[in-house]
Amino acid sequence: MSRTILDVDDELLAEAGKILGTTTKKATVNAALKAVVDREKRRQFADWLKSGGLPDLTGPVETAEPDAA
Numbered sequence: 001m002s003r004t005i006l007d008v009d010d011e012l013l014a015e016a017g018k019i020l021g022t023t024t025k026k027a028t029v030n031a032a033l034k035a036v037v038d039r040e041k042r043r044q045f046a047d048w049l050k051s052g053g054l055p056d057l058t059g060p061v062e063t064a065e066p067d068a069a
Contacts, residue, residue, distance in 0.1 A: 008025070017028040020035070045053075 006029075008029075013025060013028055016032050017023065017025075020028060020031040022028040022031050
């Protein structure tokens with residue numbers, strides 16, 4: 001992990017900390033970065049699904065007939 005000096009909006013950082021449930025600046029920044037990355041990955045996955053990413057799962061689902069006892 002690298003060490004970086006940043007100028008951060010204190011009010012925005014405090015608000016993000018409340019939303020994310022974090023108690024330190026480091027935890028807030030790391031949680032916010034993770035949230036942005038996770039959101040983008042979900043958006044990309046949704047776009048992939050919309051473009052036909054799972055073509056075999058778009059039709060009706062066949063159900064197995066119950067075993068006759």
